[in-house]
Amino acid sequence: MIKAVIIDDEKLARDVIKAYLKNTEVEVVAECPNGFEGIKAINEHEPDLIFLDIQMPKLTGFEMLELIDHPPVVIFSTAFDQYAIKAFELNAADYLLKPYNEKRFMSALEKALTKVEQPDNGAEKIVNTHREQLEKLERVVIRSGANILIIPIDDIDYFEAQDDYVAIHTGGKKYLKQMTLKWVEDVLPSDRFVRVHRSFIVAVNAIDKLEAYSKDAYIAKLKTGETVSVSRTGYSKLKETLNF
Amino acid sequence: MKHPFKGFGLLYYMTAWAVIIIAHALVLIYGYSISARAAIIDSLFCNLLLAGLGFSLWWAIQYINPKTQGVVGTVISFAVIVLFGSYVVNVVCGSVLHTVFTSEATYLQFAKDSRPWRLVTSSLYLSIIILVYYLLKHSFSLTQKEKEEAQLQTLLKQSELEALKFQINPHFIFNSLNSISSLTLSEPDKAREMVIKLSEFLRGSLGQGKSEMHTLEEELEQMHLYLDIEKVRFEERLNLSLAALPEVMTARVPNMILQPLYENAIKYGVYEQLKTVDIRTHCYFEDSRLVVKVSNSYDSTCKPQKGKGIGLNNVRSRLELIYGFPDLVTIQREKDLFCIKLEIPQNSIT
Numbered sequence: 001m002i003k004a005v006i007i008d009d010e011k012l013a014r015d016v017i018k019a020y021l022k023n024t025e026v027e028v029v030a031e032c033p034n035g036f037e038g039i040k041a042i043n044e045h046e047p048d049l050i051f052l053d054i055q056m057p058k059l060t061g062f063e064m065l066e067l068i069d070h071p072p073v074v075i076f077s078t079a080f081d082q083y084a085i086k087a088f089e090l091n092a093a094d095y096l097l098k099p100y101n102e103k104r105f106m107s108a109l110e111k112a113l114t115k116v117e118q119p120d121n122g123a124e125k126i127v128n129t130h131r132e133q134l135e136k137l138e139r140v141v142i143r144s145g146a147n148i149l150i151i152p153i154d155d156i157d158y159f160e161a162q163d164d165y166v167a168i169h170t171g172g173k174k175y176l177k178q179m180t181l182k183w184v185e186d187v188l189p190s191d192r193f194v195r196v197h198r199s200f201i202v203a204v205n206a207i208d209k210l211e212a213y214s215k216d217a218y219i220a221k222l223k224t225g226e227t228v229s230v231s232r233t234g235y236s237k238l239k240e241t242l243n244f
Numbered sequence: 245m246k247h248p249f250k251g252f253g254l255l256y257y258m259t260a261w262a263v264i265i266i267a268h269a270l271v272l273i274y275g276y277s278i279s280a281r282a283a284i285i286d287s288l289f290c291n292l293l294l295a296g297l298g299f300s301l302w303w304a305i306q307y308i309n310p311k312t313q314g315v316v317g318t319v320i321s322f323a324v325i326v327l328f329g330s331y332v333v334n335v336v337c338g339s340v341l342h343t344v345f346t347s348e349a350t351y352l353q354f355a356k357d358s359r360p361w362r363l364v365t366s367s368l369y370l371s372i373i374i375l376v377y378y379l380l381k382h383s384f385s386l387t388q389k390e391k392e393e394a395q396l397q398t399l400l401k402q403s404e405l406e407a408l409k410f411q412i413n414p415h416f417i418f419n420s421l422n423s424i425s426s427l428t429l430s431e432p433d434k435a436r437e438m439v440i441k442l443s444e445f446l447r448g449s450l451g452q453g454k455s456e457m458h459t460l461e462e463e464l465e466q467m468h469l470y471l472d473i474e475k476v477r478f479e480e481r482l483n484l485s486l487a488a489l490p491e492v493m494t495a496r497v498p499n500m501i502l503q504p505l506y507e508n509a510i511k512y513g514v515y516e517q518l519k520t521v522d523i524r525t526h527c528y529f530e531d532s533r534l535v536v537k538v539s540n541s542y543d544s545t546c547k548p549q550k551g552k553g554i555g556l557n558n559v560r561s562r563l564e565l566i567y568g569f570p571d572l573v574t575i576q577r578e579k580d581l582f583c584i585k586l587e588i589p590q591n592s593i594t
Contacts, residue, residue: 010419010422010478012422012476012477013423015429019426033518034518055415057515057516057517058516079415079418097418098418099421
């Protein structure tokens with residue numbers, strides 16, 4: 001028996017999937033109206049397959065996947081989302097455009113079932129491709145122990161590169177997330193965030209003052225009391241953004 | 245442009261010449277003691293010739309203009325026309341009148357003496373006529389341009405208004421269709437009902453044969469269709485209430501003006517929130533304006549996924565285009581309540 005979890009915020013949308021799965025070898029072990037319950041259900045049931053809606057309250061389908069260490073095979077379903085569709089197509093993933101008929105559903109299911117046994121099922125790749133497609137970032141989702149945090153970018157003071165991770169500093173606290181500083185720089189609004197150093201992106205509003213450190217280096221003192229190194233090019237970028 | 249002195253204009257033209265003819269004759273009679281008969285004939289003959297020439301100069305104007313010939317070329321062309329014209333008129337006048345009045349010595353002497361002055365005055369007359377033609381032509385093309393501009397403006401306004409009207413959110417359509425698809429499996433009756441509601445709503449929002457304005461009652465009915473569909477999708481997550489006195493129902497409002505408000509409320513409320521969302525509508529009169537307030541509970545800590553008030557900007561621009569007042573839309577954001585206030589001027593309210 002294949003175990004499946006359905007994650008969609010509309011009951012009627014979940015009902016269709018359940019109805020189509022009735023006479024298959026797939027058993028629905030949980031139904032979730034949002035991403036938070038989705039994560040809980042995935043950790044609890046360890047399903048082989050999930051049906052995942054993209055647009056859901058608070059946590060999108062992609063954001064939910066980012067927070068799962070070893071995502072199961074995913075069949076996405078979406079009503080209208082051009083970036084998402086591009087991400088699926090690039091990874092030859094299984095996705096359903098709402099509304100869909102039983103035939104379309106079955107072919108997606110068949111494709112997904114062949115992937116269940118494979119170690120790399122492509123879910124992580126889809127998340128990465130979708131990330132690349134994204135044009136601007138408005139919030140960051142982070143798993144901190146048992147909690148899930150949604151941090152609007154306005155609340156972030158600075159980003160710091162740490163090996164394969166980026167440390168997100170907000171209000172004196174620090175959270176790690178697997179991503180690259182280059183990508184963060186690309187998707188942040190350039191009028192509010194400046195890459196001041198190889199390892200730092202800082203929110204211009206978070207800066208309290210700038211101090212010369214040596215001939216070619218500066219230090220940005222933040223309102224939180226933290227300090228961030230600023231290179232010479234970083235300094236001239238700040239100068240341009242802040243007009244001083 | 246047709247000849248300005250055709251029809252009613254001819255009357256002005258001829259009146260002006262009549263004045264000149266009378267003055268001319270009087271000057272001859274009292275200033276130079278010429279017999280009334282000779283003076284009148286002289287005045288009539290010369291001036292009518294000039295009037296005819298002046299009248300026909302209009303067509304010359306059509307072919308000589310500074311755009312094609314340059315200012316200098318135009319001035320030279322007209323100088324030649326004016327001088328040559330007045331010379332010919334005077335030669336013709338002189339020779340004809342000379343044969344008519346062979347017996348009147350005073351007149352013949354006067355005619356000979358006054359020849360240079362006649363040349364000057366007739367040139368002056370012709371120049372004035374040309375200037376008047378240009379003036380009329382210019383003011384005509386100016387009003388023409390203004391008219392065209394005004395036409396263009398209304399066209400632009402119309403197309404802008406068209407563009408600002410509610411654009412149906414694809415998410416809404418496809419998700420509704422998906423709900424219908426699901427209902428056909430479990431509750432076919434409800435599915436049919438929803439198809440009908442969706443069709444009615446789409447028909448209204450596609451705006452075919454719909455007037456720009458309708459009553460608040462019609463608007464709220466239209467919105468009810470939309471909200472009913474959303475209610476089927478979100479069930480108990482969406483809670484609606486309306487507070488309005490019967491008297492406001494006849495107020496005039498632009499078609500589909502409330503749509504972006506509800507869409508916004510649903511986007512910020514239902515799409516982004518896990519708990520039940522209350523969407524409240526309150527309509528009342530304030531002075532001569534209808535006020536519609538739509539509020540929804542929302543989670544202030546949560547950022548919307550995408551879209552930044554494009555719908556609301558549309559409402560603002562649309563109201564400004566229709567009523568000519570800015571600031572008819574106000575947004576009040578409290579801790580966990582988001583409220584949009586629309587003010588819709590009602591001129592015909594008693």
